[in-house]
Amino acid sequence: MNTDKRTRKDNLFRHEAILLIVLVAEWIFFRAIGRNFGTYDNSCDILRHSCEIGLLALAMTPIILTGGIDLSVGSLLGLCAILFGKLWRDGHLPIPIAALCAIAAGALAGGLNAALITRLRLPPLIVTLGTFSLFRGLAEAITHGLDTFTNFPNSFLFLGQERWLGIPAQAPLFIAIAIFFWLLVHRTTFGRSFRAIGFAPEGARFAGIPAGRRVAMTYVLAGIVSAIAAIIYTARLGQAKADAGNGYELFAITAVVLGGTSIFGGTGSVHGTLLGVAAIAVLQSGIVHALQPSEMAGMLTGALLILALASSVLPKTISSLRARKSALKLAKQNA
Amino acid sequence: MKKLLSSLVLLAAFAVFSGCNKSAESPAPGADSSKSAKKLTIALLPKSKGNAYFISCQKGAQKAATELGDELIFDGPTGTDPAKQNEIVENWITLGVDAIAAACENKEGISTALRKAQAKGIKVITYDADALTDGRTFFVNQATPQGIGYTLMDQAAQLCASNGEFAIITASLTAANQQEWQKYIQEDRDKNYPDMKLVAVKPCDDLKDKAQSETTALLSTYPNLKLVMAICSPGVPGAAEAVKQAGKTGQIKVIGLGLPNENKIYVHGGVTQAVILWNTMDLGYLTVYAADAMAHGNLKPGDTSFKAGSLGTFEIKGDNILLGKPFVFTKDNIDQFDF
Amino acid sequence: MKSYFRELSVAGALAILLLVLAIFAPSFYSPQPLLSLSAGAAGSLVVACGMALVIISRQIDISVGSMFAVCSVCAGLLAAMHWPLALVVAASIFIGAIFGAFNGTLVAGLGLPSIVVTLATMVTWREGLRWLRQGEFVNLPEGIQWFGLSQKSGQWALVIGALGILTLLAFMMKHFSIGRFIYAVGSDAEVARLSGIRPKLTTFLIFVLMGALVGLAAIMNIVQSPQVDPQSGTGLELKVIAAVVVGGVAISGGRGNLWGVFAGLLLLACISPALTHLHIEAYWEKAIQGSIILLAVVAEGLRNQKSSNHG
Amino acid sequence: MSGELLQLTSVTKSFGAVRALKGVSFNLIAGEIHALLGENGAGKSTLIKVITGAYQPDSGAIQIDGKDVGRLSPAIARNLGIACIYQQPALFPDLSVAENIALRLEPAAAFSRVNWNSRRTRAQQLLERIGAEISPDAEIRSLSMPEQQLVEIACALGSGARIVIMDEPTASLTQKETHLLFAVVRELRKNGVGIIYISHRLEEIFQLADRVTVLRDGESIGTNRVDEMNESSLIKLMVGREISAIYPPSEKAPGEVVFSLKNFSCPGVRNVSLEIRAGEILGLAGLVGAGRTELARAIFGVVPADSGEMFLDGEKIQIQSTQHAVARGIAYVPEDRRRHGVILEMPIAQNMTMAIHRKIFPGTWLRFGAERQMALDYIRDLSIRAFGPDAPGNALSGGNQQKVALARWLATKPKVLILDEPTQGVDVGAKSEIHKIIRSLAKSGLAVLMISSDLPEVLGMSDRIAVMRAGAITAMLPAKSDAHTVMSAALGQKGPSE
Helix, strand or coil: CHHHHHHHHHHHHHHHHHHHHHHHHHHHHHHHHCCCCCCHHHHHHHHHHHHHHHHHHHHHHHHHHCCCCCCCHHHHHHHHHHHHHHHHHCCCCCHHHHHHHHHHHHHHHHHHHHHHHHHCCCCHHHHHHHHHHHHHHHHHHHHCCCCCEECCCHHHHHHHHCEECCEECHHHHHHHHHHHHHHHHHHEHHHHHHHHHHHCHHHHHHCCCCHHHHHHHHHHHHHHHHHHHHHHHHHHHCEECCCCCCCHHHHHHHHHHHCCCCCCCCCCCHHHHHHHHHHHHHHHHHHHHCCCCCHHHHHHHHHHHHHHHHHHHHHHHHHHHHHHHHHHHHHHHHC | CHHHHHHHHHHHHHHHCCCCCCCCCCCCCCCCCCCCCCCCEEEEECCCCCCHHHHHHHHHHHHHHHHHCCEEEECCCCCCCCHHHHHHHHHHHHHCCCEEEECCCCHHHHHHHHHHHHHCCCEEEEECCCCCHHHCCEEEECCCHHHHHHHHHHHHHHHCCCCEEEEEEECCCCCHHHHHHHHHHHHHHHHHCCCEEEEEEEECCCCHHHHHHHHHHHHHHCCCEEEEEECCCCHHHHHHHHHHHCCCECCEEEEEECCHHHHHHHHHCCCEEEEEECCHHHHHHHHHHHHHHHHCCCCCCCCCEEEEHHHEEEEEECCEEECCCCEEECCCCHHHCCC | CHHHHHHHHHHHHHHHHHHHHHHHCHHHHCHHHHHHHHHHHHHHHHHHHHHHHHHHCCCCCCCHHHHHHHHHHHHHHHHHCCCCHHHHHHHHHHHHHHHHHHHHHHHHHCCCCHHHHHHHHHHHHHHHHHHHHCCCCEECCCCCHHHHCCHHHHHHHHHHHHHHHHHHHHHHHHHEHHHHHHHHHHHCHHHHHHCCCCHHHHHHHHHHHHHHHHHHHHHHHHCCCCEECCCCCCCHHHHHHHHHHHCCCCCCCCCCCHHHHHHHHHHHHHHHHHHHHCCCCHHHHHHHHHHHHHHHHHHHHHHHHHHHHHC | CCCEEEEEEEEEEEECCEEEEEEEEEEEECCCEEEEECCCCCCHHHHHHHHHCCCCCCEEEEEECCEECCCCCHHHHHHCCEEEECCCCCCCCCCEHHHHHHHHHCCCCCCCECCHHHHHHHHHHHHHHCCCCCCCCCEHHHCCHHHHHHHHHHHHHHCCCCEEEEECCCCCCCHHHHHHHHHHHHHHHHCCCEEEEECCCHHHHHHHCCEEEEEECCEEEEEEEHHHCCHHHHHHHHHCCCHHHHCCCCCCCCCCEEEEEEEEEECCEEEEEEEEECCCEEEEEECCCCCHHHHHHHHHCCCCCCEEEEEECCEEECCCCHHHHHHHCEEEECCCHHHHHCCCCCEHHHHHHHHHHHHHCHHHECCHHHHHHHHHHHHHHCCCCCCCCCCEHHHCCHHHHHHHHHHHHHCCCCCEEEEECCCCCCCHHHHHHHHHHHHHHHHCCCEEEEECCCHHHHHHHCCEEEEEECCEEEEEEECCCCHHHHHHHHHCCCCCCC
């Protein structure tokens, strides 16, 4: 019994180790068969392309750690993008102010999720399914679907398209936020609370942890980060439109779960999530460089996800099956 | 290594098609990385994967590529996220293709990536839907948005004696080219057909079924609707089916932009009066020839004409290589085409 | 009565919507289009029934959209190969069941979280299909559309068929022990085990049934036109999950019934045509849908809170 | 007496470190009521779960009608005619009473037609037989604990089983219900059913049982005919030692009043007034469902109080949430250790610091060194047996888990410590250790409120004993009162209060 947690701990560790190996394997594989894969430029692109989804995945990690989920981040990215655009173009606000307003809006939207989930004790899946449609719908309603915000000043586009000290300009921001989340989850009492809530919401409450506030915090953070992602996204594309970030929530969840975070909450890590994001991003770029159709990337991601999950439980299941078989045999003998 | 991949693929293929023996033809060419000096790599970017329109473009493109001995890469976004096109282009840049031919989902969005490609010395042309002019050298112009918009509107007017109500089925509210076409449809209407009234614009999310249900709703909402105009290829058969089911065949006209093969039944059934399109295979063919010529330096800005293999010579207006006027498929001619 | 609060409130909302339509857009009730719309919704109703069972058993399946597309295309190809209709139907259901069994094995057998498993399969099947078919339409031979019946009777057949399945499943859930087992498993799997019910087997079978129903729904969809659109079913999962939840099935399992789901589906299915008839711009649709979902759950939430404060 | 229904021979079962059953033998004869007696954690519940097939024994044989049944599963056990009323009702919260009964009684055949009317009428009849006024259509989640208990009993009744196990069936029943139940049980006996009857209420055993088997620490101490026994001899067997002997004595006189309640009411509790002095252990006795846990939770802010006043150090305080309580220096070691006391998946070090994040991690930054050090200290001071601060809760035995829970709250340096069943499911060794700890805490000036259903414990530990019944305090007894007065006060029979 004492070994129980140890093995589970190893599992987590092993999971991330396996993921790392998978990542390296992908890299070597595509380096071998792909044309000019893994060059410096290509690596920069991979980093650049994974920033938005990476940000969403980072924000999703604490949420899933507390046993929740947020389907609305992709839609919120879209909403914030067009809010940002509208405030800048029609509101004639300077870029930084517009950005701040967009972030505030993101926080507000996250707050809506948080309020419904913690105050009314509604299941996150449903609440965010609702806001998933709502946010996207608002984005389309505001722009009538067709209004596109563009011609942003180069000083702003720099953030999304240029390099700074040889690395993509958005990378430092991404890294900073990644570090923030790593510290939050692994080095502060907040992260501790998230896990406690994820493992045993009641238990956390009996330990005097303000469960409600902690959970709310994760969703508000997700809102803020979605807004930041929206701004980077706008800078990268040079346009803001109501369809921005379609389907990103699923990529983010995939990355988090692939990174070894349990969908039931409690166990998981931010570096795992980062590995998950990297594994997907490398796969997507590698497939193109290997001149394979990009559908392959999706298929392989799905397969990878199932394998990752199965690998964690398969040994247990097999042993339990064995036990049952032997038991049945015994029963037969007795009967 | 390739074995491993292909075996994975076969596995998936088996899973998906348990039973039925439709053989799977992979669009992607073999990944042999030997790249001789003459042999060029030309990348063809559709607006989206899994879209019959671009598949037929690809057929023509492949034909041209084999004639020229070039390597053709055909890939595009599988989702609805506009950033995907940029990512693929940027991957192609590092991949080191010689020329990129793009059909742009988002003018502004994609242009940022295309500029980058040009900066890296990659020849960039656009086809089907143009980018910002500084994003590419040439636009293989199968028909200007204006041309399309006007042709559609003229057809519509002609079919309903230039008065009465009509409605539009679009791909999605956010698709850029659709919006542009609508703009010109409106413009033409205002100029020439003031008696025609546009009553509604409905998105069908590029799904035939949704186009069908939306049209059904339109038909019962606007009893004296005279014509439905579907400007995305899944929309046309969808709208036609709805009209047919409403038993309004012939009374309510259906026209739109679509592929002959998807619409033959309805055109013959008299449900759809006209399908407007150009020869998509020629479009792909011409595009690849142009890209190849540019990469070899045989085609430079300022040229006024250009010879594309078996299709002969095409006129170049400014930086537009003109494929010719959009083509109107009707009962009489539709069977001559297979794409 | 109290236990049916949610179903009734949804039905009420639906009634109000229909009333509004009756007043401001009577054209909505012209029979033929209405029949066409119902026939169009028949497929989603069947899927929604299956999803209701899955959610009642405290699982979820977000791969239905992709399964739907795969089944449609497979069925279409078989029909194009001039298999007899009955065989095509059987095949489609069978294929669906196979996919369902795949999910079921991973969820019940290995005890993997269903939301992640089906997320993975959703992506895999969808991309695989696109990659193999390149989005090419499948043209169906004569005699497939409307099962070879006339259009009107074909549409009636679909509507009645869907309602039949709804009634059948509703009856099973209420009046057959297997149905009650599903509630039991969703309510508390461990207690179910102690009462001699086999939760894993039940879960597995539910996923198989889900797949089979999707296969059937695919058929019900492709017979409505002479071509199969390989993109069909995109977003179906969200549509039906929303319908199920709005219809009062608790995402935490064990509660809810199919009539509520029926009302929920009708409500959501009516929105888009209703907007058209009420001359509301299309770009409001998503926002309105979202609000309806939120309103439904918030109402439930407030109600639960009240009751919990009292007891 | 007729044939032997059930025979267990040297059954053993252990959970990780804990050996719950150390070779227990037990037999049940048709038409007898066989009482199973023992302190909390003596292994009664485990034994039952083995009989009902919920647990698989590690070794030992189970025979029914002299036939060896090998491995039991819940289904098999049910088919063999074994029915059980668990202490914690095992019911489906979302389903109706009628259906819960039906699912327990009807064969688990997948495609049989459900007859709602017969289900309803059967439920009606069964509930009437035990005199419960519960609608068959009521959802279980809407029922109170005692009501759910009654449903359990109805299930067992209807099952027509030949072996009926009752685990504390009267724990939360009213007088009337209890008497009705007894009638039913006697009737069953008349029909040749074998009943295993578990209860802490000795007098019930004398009223009802034919034979009694006493378990202690997972071992069977012996089986006797009830009429050969009397209360004190039974208690001796149960506890195995003179009660007062093994409990650490209290020396110094209690100091100032630290904590007090005035007409305090909350769901399940009506105007309770009590006061606890520094260095005093106030034992809170009473039957399960008497409202003791409810009271504790209200004090700790888990559930809101309805009315009444709360004073700490003479100052009136309001507790809205658990955070408030912790901040005020009130600590609560909950009853349900595994769900509320410790978070099983988390290392014990993290469990210990859970309630003092603010104190030990100023500025919210984790300080692993400090945490580890603190954990090591408590592991030493409370002699917690674990392979280190990183050991997860579920790797520890019940006793050690309880010590971890204790450590968490000691770390908060509380003024008032509320202990809810501190030694439930804890083996003797750890038990007396915990008692020592509690006592030393009291010595250090804490005001301790100790809820316990373990009579000897209450008698041995408390400086004063408050007895609760039906949500009110029915008696306030001095230390070293005798078991009988406490028990009668708890039962509300011929006690001082009524």
